[in-house]
Amino acid sequence: MTNTLLILPGDGIGPEVMAQVRRVIDWFGANRGMPFEVSEGLVGGIAYDEEGAPISDATMEVAQSVDAVLLGAVGGPKWDDLDFKDKPERGLLRLRKDMDLFANLRPAQCFDALADFSSLKPDLVAGLDMMIVRELTSGVYFGEPRGVSHDGNERVGVNTHRYTESEIARVARSAFELARKRRNRVCSMEKRNVMEAGILWHDVVQEVHDAEYGDVELTHMLADAGGMQIVRAPKQFDVILTDNLFGDMLSDVAAMLTGSLGMLPSASLGAPMANGRPKALYEPVHGSAPDIAGRGVANPIACILSFAMALRYSFDAGDGADLLEGAVQSVLADGVRTGDLMGPEGGTPVGTAQMGDAILAKLDAA
């Protein structure tokens, strides 16, 4: 099967970090018999400037047809005052919405060499490898009715937390499938003690498990207790499955366990396409970092690890993903550091391209 990729570097440091990913993609083509058909497009502020919209219909059409979309970052002060519909972030939101990417995967993985960067004690996070699967297209951010209205003399703000059975079931399947590729454990988090939608969430997850995924270990936890457990003993978790609102918060909490924003990849997956691969968008968690853009100092690792996720979840190349993650681990163990990773213990300071050089050298040596 051919492997097709759409690359959308975006704004700010997006193109800088994506340039390093391009080198890694080429490496897999040349050395691992995995050629990629790569097309490139515009998204965000640059797309508005050059094509009149934060993502054009033509680019959306390509995004819908490829195996995976890899995005750098969008946004920057230049576009802050645009109308809401033209803002760079709308490009990203349109991708997520039009591709119906309902499962957001946020790994919290701590490389041993960076354990000191965590806000927790190093022994609690060294070797940490958990994944939060957050439902991304429903729940309280989308439910109707919503808005601020008047009730007598005061204003009332309303948002509706609403989930259908099928919305819960499909994201639960994503989490169970993922667990099978990892350590085979899922912990589902909701608030069934105080929310009817939480009761439904719990029951549907359990039903999908019992009918289709009896081989995966499933536990349930109330989301507030789950938050405590994530900071008390994060290594107890493999896959955490949760809704849009709780997932938004819990994944940010988990992210901080690992130290730097420049290290965090993510994936958003939708339904399987005709070739069996899921619709997929991979992107670093960080933004366009206008404060350091154009200086060649950004850390490309989050974007490179996003490609590793693409290898694992879109291209069924878990061994390639392991290889790439191992190369990153090894470079960090050697003390190679972009500015954001430079701690009190020092290290070898490098820029964006040299970090790419170091990772490619490790791949060559593997």
Ligand code: NAD
């Ligand atoms: P940011 O993630 O861009 O930057 C936060 C801080 O982290 C900055 O000091 C930055 O220099 C640093 N940083 C981020 N990524 C880094 C990397 N790879 N290497 C080294 N340092 C890194 O968040 P922000 O400053 O709040 O937002 C800047 C712009 O990015 C805004 O326009 C915002 O809307 C946009 N944004 C986009 C996305 C996205 O594209 N997914 C996500 C968040 C923010």
